[in-house]
Amino acid sequence: MIGVLPLAFDLIRRAWRSGLVAAVGLAVAAAMVWLPTQASGEALDGGRLAAVWSLGLGLAQALIFTAVAVLAVDGLARDVRDGQAALLATQPQGRVRWWLGRWLGAALLGLGWLALAVGVGLIVAGGQVPAAWQEIHAPQVQPLALPQGTIVDTGLEGPPGRLRLYLTTPEGDDAAGTLEILSTTGARQAITVQPFRTYESDWPGGRLGLWQDGWPALVIDPGRDLVLRVPAGSGAANLLRVVVLLALQVLFVAALGAAAAGALRYPLALLAVLAWLFAAAHAPLLSSSLRPPGAQEEELLAHGHHADDGHDHGVSEGWWLEVLEGARLTGWSLTDALHRWWRVGDLGAGRLVPGAEVGQALLRLGLLQTVAVAVAGILLWRRRELALGDES
Amino acid sequence: MSEVLRAEGLTRVFKDFWGRPTVTAVDQVSFSLGGGEVVGLLGPNGAGKSTTVKMLLGLLRPTAGTCTVLGQSAGHAATQARVGYLPEESAFWPTLTGRETLELLAGLTARPSDPAALLARVGLTAAADRRVGEYSKGMARRLGLAQALLGSPDLLILDEPTSGLDPLGRREVKAMIGELATAGTTILLSSHLLAEVEDVCDRVLVLLNGRLVAAGGLAELLGETGQLALPLPQLSPEALARVLAAVRAELGTEIEPRPLSRGLEAFFLDLVARESGQ
Numbered sequence: 001m002i003g004v005l006p007l008a009f010d011l012i013r014r015a016w017r018s019g020l021v022a023a024v025g026l027a028v029a030a031a032m033v034w035l036p037t038q039a040s041g042e043a044l045d046g047g048r049l050a051a052v053w054s055l056g057l058g059l060a061q062a063l064i065f066t067a068v069a070v071l072a073v074d075g076l077a078r079d080v081r082d083g084q085a086a087l088l089a090t091q092p093q094g095r096v097r098w099w100l101g102r103w104l105g106a107a108l109l110g111l112g113w114l115a116l117a118v119g120v121g122l123i124v125a126g127g128q129v130p131a132a133w134q135e136i137h138a139p140q141v142q143p144l145a146l147p148q149g150t151i152v153d154t155g156l157e158g159p160p161g162r163l164r165l166y167l168t169t170p171e172g173d174d175a176a177g178t179l180e181i182l183s184t185t186g187a188r189q190a191i192t193v194q195p196f197r198t199y200e201s202d203w204p205g206g207r208l209g210l211w212q213d214g215w216p217a218l219v220i221d222p223g224r225d226l227v228l229r230v231p232a233g234s235g236a237a238n239l240l241r242v243v244v245l246l247a248l249q250v251l252f253v254a255a256l257g258a259a260a261a262g263a264l265r266y267p268l269a270l271l272a273v274l275a276w277l278f279a280a281a282h283a284p285l286l287s288s289s290l291r292p293p294g295a296q297e298e299e300l301l302a303h304g305h306h307a308d309d310g311h312d313h314g315v316s317e318g319w320w321l322e323v324l325e326g327a328r329l330t331g332w333s334l335t336d337a338l339h340r341w342w343r344v345g346d347l348g349a350g351r352l353v354p355g356a357e358v359g360q361a362l363l364r365l366g367l368l369q370t371v372a373v374a375v376a377g378i379l380l381w382r383r384r385e386l387a388l389g390d391e392s
Numbered sequence: 393m394s395e396v397l398r399a400e401g402l403t404r405v406f407k408d409f410w411g412r413p414t415v416t417a418v419d420q421v422s423f424s425l426g427g428g429e430v431v432g433l434l435g436p437n438g439a440g441k442s443t444t445v446k447m448l449l450g451l452l453r454p455t456a457g458t459c460t461v462l463g464q465s466a467g468h469a470a471t472q473a474r475v476g477y478l479p480e481e482s483a484f485w486p487t488l489t490g491r492e493t494l495e496l497l498a499g500l501t502a503r504p505s506d507p508a509a510l511l512a513r514v515g516l517t518a519a520a521d522r523r524v525g526e527y528s529k530g531m532a533r534r535l536g537l538a539q540a541l542l543g544s545p546d547l548l549i550l551d552e553p554t555s556g557l558d559p560l561g562r563r564e565v566k567a568m569i570g571e572l573a574t575a576g577t578t579i580l581l582s583s584h585l586l587a588e589v590e591d592v593c594d595r596v597l598v599l600l601n602g603r604l605v606a607a608g609g610l611a612e613l614l615g616e617t618g619q620l621a622l623p624l625p626q627l628s629p630e631a632l633a634r635v636l637a638a639v640r641a642e643l644g645t646e647i648e649p650r651p652l653s654r655g656l657e658a659f660f661l662d663l664v665a666r667e668s669g670q
Contacts, residue, residue, distance in 0.1 A: 006499030010485070017487040083483025087539065090449050091500040092473035386451050 003093030007101025011075045012109055021109065024067040028113050031059035032120040052125045053239070054348020060117035061246060061344055062281065065253050068110035069273045072257025075102035076381070077266040085386040099381045103258040103374065110250035118243055129235030130350035133161070136230060138208075138222035146218040151182060151211045154226060160205040161230035168225075169195045169215045177214015183207065203228060232352040241353045245341045245361050252337050252370045253277070259377025262384060280338035337369045396547050396578040397425040397448065401457035404443050417443040419602040420457070425547070425580060430573045432589035433582040435599035441582045442480060444599065445549055448580075449477055462546060473502050476545030480552050480582075482532035486525030490516050490535050493524055494542065501543045510538040515564065529556035537565065541572075548572060548579045554588060559661055566592050623652055 015021050036051035076099065079085045088098055122129075138144070138156040146152050146167075163181065179193045184206040193199055195218065208228070212218050220226050256276065260269040341361050343353045402421040405413045418440040425431055435441050446452040448459050450467015459466045462474050484493050491507060498504035511520045514534040524532065533556045540548060553569075554562040569579055569592045583589050589596060590610060598606040606613060627635065632649065639647055654662075 003500040006496050010488075010496050013492075014485060014487055083479065083481050084485060086449075086451060086477070086479040086481075086483065087497065088500070089451055089467075090472055090475065090477040091497060092469050092502060092543070093500040094469040094472075097500075385453060 003091070003097040004101045004104060007088075007093075007098060008105035008108060011071065011102055011105025015071060015105075015109060020067070020071070021112075024063060024113055025116055027063050028060045028117045029120045031063060032056040032117055033124055035059050036124070049125055049128055050130050050348040050350070052121055052348075053129060054345050056124070057117060057121055057242075057347065058344045060113075060121075064110055064113045064117065064246075064250065065277055065338075066274070067113065068106050068250055068253045069257045069277055070270065071109060072103060072106035072254045073261045073266075073270045073273055075106055076258055076261035077269055080261075080384075080386055081266050089386045095382050096378055099258055099262060099374075099378050102261075103254050103377075106257060107251050107254040110254060111247055114243065114246055114250060118239070129239045130348060131235045132232045132238040132352040133229040133350045134232035134352040136228040137224075138226050140222045142222075144220045144222050144226070146210055146212050146220065148216055149211070149213060151209050154208045154210060154220075154222065156208040156222070156226060156228055157206065158203070158228045159230050161203050161228055162200055163203040163208070164198060164200045164227045164229065165220060166198045166225035167193060167195045167218050167220060169218050171216065173215060175214065177212060179218075180211040182209035182211060184209075203230075235350070238347055238350075238353055241355065241358045242343050242347045244358050245343055245353070245365075248361055248365045248370070249338060249341060252365055252373065255370050255373045255377065259373050259380065262377045262381030276335065277338070280335035283335045283339040337365055341365060394427045395424055396427050396429075397459070397461050397580070399423055399444070399448065399457065399459040402444065402447055402454050402459055403456040404440075404447060404452060405455040417602050418447070418454075418599075421599070421602070421604045422457075423597055423604065423607055425578050427546075427578055428573060428576045429595060430569060430579045430581065430593045432593035432596040433580060433599065434584075434586065434589060434596055437584075438601075439599040440602040441599055442551065443602075445477075445551055445580070445582055448549065449475070473543050474546040476540035476543060476548045478536045478540040478548075478550045478553055480555070482529070482536045482556075484524040484532065484535065487523060489521050489523055490527070490531075490538075491520040493535060494538060497539050498542055503544070504542050505544055507538075507542075510541055513541070513568075514538045515561075530558060530561055533557055534561065537568070546577060548577055549582075550579065551582045552584065553581065554583070554585065560664055562588070563661060 012021070032052065033056070036048055036056045039048070039051040039055055079088055079098075079102075089095065093101075136156065136158040138154050140155055144152065144154060167179070174194050174196055176192055176194050179191055179199075181189045181191065181201060181203075183204050185204055187204040187206075189201060191199065191201060195215070210220075253273075257269075257273050260273045263269070264272060341357075343357075346353055400422050402418055403416070404418040405416050408414050421440070421444060433441050433444065443452060447454050448461060448466055450465075450472075461468070462471045464471045485496075488496065490511060494507035494510060498507055508517075508520070511517050514537050516531060516534050516538065519527065519531055524535065527535065533553070537550075537553060540550065550569075554565050557565060566588065569581070573579055573592075581589060581593060593610065595607070595609050596613065597604060624635075636647065636649065
């Protein structure tokens with residue numbers, strides 16, 4: 001394709017000569033080296049190795065995405081603003097290739113920085129990556145009651161690994177008692193426990209039964225408080241899968257930046273993309289903060305049903321809650337491309353990133369969302385009037 | 393002479409954010425260019441010259457009317473390869489060298505000319521590896537000319553091509569325009585410098601307030617004043633008196649002889665040529 005590669009390499013060369021490549025590269029390397037050494041308290045729960053891959057790579061990821069977004073916007077917007085558009089638009093390569101060239105340049109730089117981050121991370125971590133574990137939860141959804149002196153089948157089953165549980169008691173009594181961990185393999189282990197604390201124990205494999213002596217009843221939330229962690233492959237493979245997800249996100253962010261530059265004028269385009277990145281990075285936080293105090297999704301749904309029940313409610317007292325919920329869901333879906341595949345924290349924590357999820361990301365993020373944004377961006381770019389000086 | 397460019401009823405109305413018309417920059421302009429012609433596009437500031445050029449290049453869409461370039465609609469990718477354009481402002485990437493700039497733009501062209509040869513043609517070989525940000529305005533203009541010639545265009549649109557050039561550069565550009573026209577390149581030259589247009593153009597189009605107010609060949613438009621200039625060599629006072637007496641006898645009126653100045657530009661060019669040993 002005439003024009004795509006020269007324009008891509010031109011963007012990289014400009015970034016190199018302006019010092020951006022080196023500045024971001026240094027910042028990325030510093031994030032991988034320095035941040036993990038500063039971690040303390042809860043941030044160090046998983047050890048220094050986990051901090052390299054969660055904190056270090058997390059900050060590097062934020063830097064890379066921001067730099068790619070700025071570069072992708074800048075590539076096209078600067079051509080227009082500084083007047084080079086008159087030169088490029090009158091060359092025969094066409095606007096599609098022009099757009100693709102700038103997108104590719106930003107994406108290649110992003111991938112280069114990503115490779116640098118992973119390389120520095122491997123050096124700092126001595127080539128080690130936390131081994132991947134898979135979490136298995138009990139199939140029940142209702143809280144599991146453990147009456148005193150009765151063996152309860154939890155339904156949780158899996159190969160050897162580690163068992164983590166958190167116990168509560170309706171009485172609120174936090175006195176110590178005995179808990180026996182029973183396996184269908186015949187192994188059993190008694191530990192002294194107190195409610196309202198998290199316990200971890202080796203798990204020999206099989207199906208889990210629990211027996212307790214000390215309280216009238218204990219309760220476990222099987223979806224959250226009863227987890228079996230079993231080995232699930234090497235850390236290197238997990239790292240590779242996370243890197244593939246990050247690379248797909250880089251391609252998407254570059255496409256989003258170029259699309260914004262094609263549709264909007266310079267400062268607006270940059271502002272829009274940075275706002276999107278901020279929203280995506282904080283999607284879970286924004287999502288929950290937009291939720292009305294104490295209101296659960298079920299309650300909101302119930303409000304919706306009341307409005308349709310045939311009675312005259314006037315202005316529904318819940319309408320604003322629905323607006324907030326709509327905003328929350330809309331914001332969540334708009335930033336889906338980033339927060340859905342945000343797996344750096346899992347890498348540090350050793351949680352398995354399944355191959356199926358990477359495949360899903362390739363289809364959904366790579367083929368669907370990135371291509372959709374690119375097509376929309378190119379269509380807008382082709383319609384854009386590029387008169388010299390109209391951006392100044 | 394085959395038709396290279398045709399504009400029919402070309403109109404462009406600029407609008408504000410709310411879509412309300414603010415100014416009609418170009419109003420019902422129609423003209424055509426034949427192969428190998430050199431046509432000047434004249435007009436004061438704000439006459440609509442640049443807007444017309446941008447519509448011919450597909451950078452702006454006409455509000456009404458059509459323009460056909462080399463048989464296709466303006467801005468069509470197939471015709472862009474055959475059109476060279478020198479913008480009014482020399483806007484290049486300041487971090488690239490002149491050579492890199494041409495190589496980049498050559499990479500976007502299907503059949504580019506040799507960048508080194510073009511740099512030599514516009515006199516930039518010595519500065520080829522300097523960053524464009526360090527170029528003088530005249531050097532940037534020369535680079536602009538080189539990029540306009542990259543694809544060996546059939547139609548060349550030059551917007552103020554000699555802006556910022558010294559007299560030597562202006563003379564070179566005028567010579568280059570002549571060579572290109574001789575080789576069959578059609579040239580549309582937009583300029584404020586009327587003497588320059590007069591030197592190189594076959595025809596002129598005059599825009600005023602967005603309307604085409606005059607179009608035609610130079611001889612046709614300028615017409616004749618009914619006066620005759622007769623350059624003579626330096627004469628002795630006696631010889632001059634005899635010539636004046638003969639003319640007075642013929643015309644029956646007094647005439648005042650004036651020394652013929654060669655002009656500052658000719659003086660400057662002679663001086664530069666002499667001092668540089670050319």
